[in-house]
Amino acid sequence: MQTKITIIGAGAAGLFCAGLLGQKGYDVTVIDNGKKLGRKILMSGGGKCNFTNLNVEATHYISQNRHFCKSALKRFTQWDFIQLVNQYHIGYHEKDHGQLFCDNSAQDIVDMLSQECQKGQVNFMLQTQLEDVVLAEQGFKLHTSKGYLQTDHLIVATGGQSMPALGMTAIGYKIAEKFAIPVVPVKAGLVPFTLHKPLLTVLSSLSGIALPVEVSNKRISFKENLLFTHRGLSGPAILQISSYWQAGEAITINLLPDFNFEDDFKPLLDNNRNQSLKNCLAQILPKRLIEALMQLNLIVDTTVKQLTPTEQQALYQTLTAWSMTPNGTEGYRTAEVTLGGVSCDALSSKTMAVKNQPNLYFIGEVVDVAGWLGGYNFQWAWSSAFACAQAF
Ligand code: FDA
Numbered sequence: 232m233q234t235k236i237t238i239i240g241a242g243a244a245g246l247f248c249a250g251l252l253g254q255k256g257y258d259v260t261v262i263d264n265g266k267k268l269g270r271k272i273l274m275s276g277g278g279k280c281n282f283t284n285l286n287v288e289a290t291h292y293i294s295q296n297r298h299f300c301k302s303a304l305k306r307f308t309q310w311d312f313i314q315l316v317n318q319y320h321i322g323y324h325e326k327d328h329g330q331l332f333c334d335n336s337a338q339d340i341v342d343m344l345s346q347e348c349q350k351g352q353v354n355f356m357l358q359t360q361l362e363d364v365v366l367a368e369q370g371f372k373l374h375t376s377k378g379y380l381q382t383d384h385l386i387v388a389t390g391g392q393s394m395p396a397l398g399m400t401a402i403g404y405k406i407a408e409k410f411a412i413p414v415v416p417v418k419a420g421l422v423p424f425t426l427h428k429p430l431l432t433v434l435s436s437l438s439g440i441a442l443p444v445e446v447s448n449k450r451i452s453f454k455e456n457l458l459f460t461h462r463g464l465s466g467p468a469i470l471q472i473s474s475y476w477q478a479g480e481a482i483t484i485n486l487l488p489d490f491n492f493e494d495d496f497k498p499l500l501d502n503n504r505n506q507s508l509k510n511c512l513a514q515i516l517p518k519r520l521i522e523a524l525m526q527l528n529l530i531v532d533t534t535v536k537q538l539t540p541t542e543q544q545a546l547y548q549t550l551t552a553w554s555m556t557p558n559g560t561e562g563y564r565t566a567e568v569t570l571g572g573v574s575c576d577a578l579s580s581k582t583m584a585v586k587n588q589p590n591l592y593f594i595g596e597v598v599d600v601a602g603w604l605g606g607y608n609f610q611w612a613w614s615s616a617f618a619c620a621q622a623f
Contacts, residue, residue, distance in 0.1 A: 233257065234384065235257075235260070235383045236252055236382065236384045236385075236386065236623070237259075237260050237262060237371075237373060238388055239262050239263075239389050240261075241261050241269065242263075242269060242272070242596075242612070243271070243344075243616075244388040244596070244613075246261070246269055246347075246348060247347070248594060248616035249348050249351065249353045250353065251347075251351070253347075253348060253351015254351040255623060257623060258354075259351060259352075259353045261356070262356045263356070263358075264360040264376075267357075269340070269341035269345075270397050272340050272344075276332050279332040279334075279336065279337060280333050280339075280340045281326075281332050281605060282609050283309040283313065283609060283610045284329045285325065291602060291605075292600050292601065292602050293601045294575055295574065295576075295599055299576075299580050300580075300615075303580065303615050307614040307617035308614075309331075309610055311613075316343070319343045319346070322335060330605045359376055360376040362374045364385065369381075370590055371385045371590070371591070373385070384591075385592070386619060387402075387406055387591070387593045388595045388597065389402055389403035390597060391569025391572065391601075393565075393566040393568060393569055394564070394565075396564075403573065404417070404573065407574075407593070413574040415571040415574050415599040416571050418571060419562050419563050419568075420474035420569065420570040421568045422470065422561055422566035423463060423465035423469060423473070424465070424469055424482075424559070424560055424561075425462050425560065425561060426555070430527070434463070435459070437519055438461045439459065440458070441457065441459075442486070442520070443456055445488035446482055446484050448472060448475060448476060449480075453471040453472055454468070454488050455467035455471065456468060462561065463557065464557070467604055470604050471603060471604050474570060476557070478559065481554050482554070482555060482556075483552050486520075487515065487516075487547075490515070497543065499511065499515065503535050504534075504535050505534070505535070505536060507532075507534055508531070508538070509522070511535050512530075516550075529553070530549065568596065568608055574599055578592075578593060578598065581618060582621060584622055594618075594619045595611070595612045595615055595616065596608065596611070600615070
């Protein structure tokens with residue numbers, strides 16, 4: 232009898248793994264609680280799916296075991312995925328920082344994965360929820376919303392907790408706990424910050440304004456855009472630092488990331504001595520932001536010529552090291568990724584198999600590997616799925 236493999240989750244990792252295993256001749260079934268394949272892929276990258284990044288490196292991933300992802304990322308690289316995309320004649324382009332997006336639509340990536348599954352005669356059970364897993368004489372018995380199933384091998388590709396409206400469940404972590412596999416506590420990553428009043432009251436009036444900044448905490452910094460929102464702060468710089476943020480911790484925002492005092496800032500002040508400080512600074516920052524900083528008493532409403540050299544330095548310091556403590560994050564509702572998950576230490580980095588539980592595997596976001604913004608999370612899904620398929 233043919234070896235039966237069941238994959239839970241028709242997301243990026245589950246679909247890619249299913250196609251590879253089906254094409255190797257295995258009897259593969261994918262179970263998903265949604266109606267459609269690859270729902271997160273479809274909504275990713277503003278509908279254009281940022282499917283990988285030209286600069287994939289292990290340092291762009293967060294995990295308690297920072298070496299774990301290296302093996303899979305090395306064995307199925309961004310170039311391998313790009314080759315597959317090229318085979319399907321899917322047009323793509325590079326945006327900032329090596330991010331690759333579809334020219335047309337994320338649907339192209341889902342269609343490609345679904346054709347790969349068709350080639351491998353993969354079976355799908357959609358609108359089917361996995362509720363429990365128990366060990367059977369051979370393999371596992373799966374309790375689903377549509378009855379019981381038997382499988383020789385079980386691949387868990389149930390993703391993280393972000394976007395609960397899409398039907399995300401914690402079943403992956405529950406399966407891990409059931410088989411005594413440690414789970415690193417999960418929390419939202421790549422997520423906007425919320426702010427306390429009165430800071431929120433002032434800054435929410437800037438909603439929609441974006442500007443380049445460098446945002447940092449004690450451990451890391453990101454030079455990208457910041458976006459003011461009705462609830463607080465977003466934009467790539469904020470999403471990136473949110474994955475490295477701990478509750479109660481301050482962040483520092485440099486509003487002039489490309490300025491230095493002697494060469495740029497002082498000449499700006501010297502050349503505009505007769506102007507109001509507001510008009511002078513409006514040459515380099517949005518006017519409404521300067522007004523908000525005045526309302527917060529971070530900048531005084533004066534003329535440039537009234538500033539003493541010490542006050543000029545203090546102003547520069549204010550604009551390049553604006554410190555604030557976020558109230559919290561918007562949580563899983565808007566997060567792009569889940570930090571934490573099934574502990575890497577319990578898995579083989581070569582095959583994603585559970586070390587002490589034969590025939591059980593975890594791939595994709597359910598594992599304690601979370602990427603930076605920019606296509607890194609999909610690359611982890613492709614690479615970990617490929618590694619798992621190599622186990623068969
Ligand atoms: P994924 O979450 O894709 O799939 C898991 C599947 O399992 C889901 O279909 C779920 O319904 C199903 N499932 C869960 N529990 C189940 C149960 N009990 N029974 C049956 N089925 C169950 N990354 C990137 O690299 N580039 C990008 O452009 C973006 N953009 C982006 C936008 C938005 C809005 C979000 C929320 C996320 C992104 N990401 C991203 C992150 C990326 O989408 C994510 O890391 C991958 O989709 C993870 O793929 P997985 O296959 O691991 O899980």
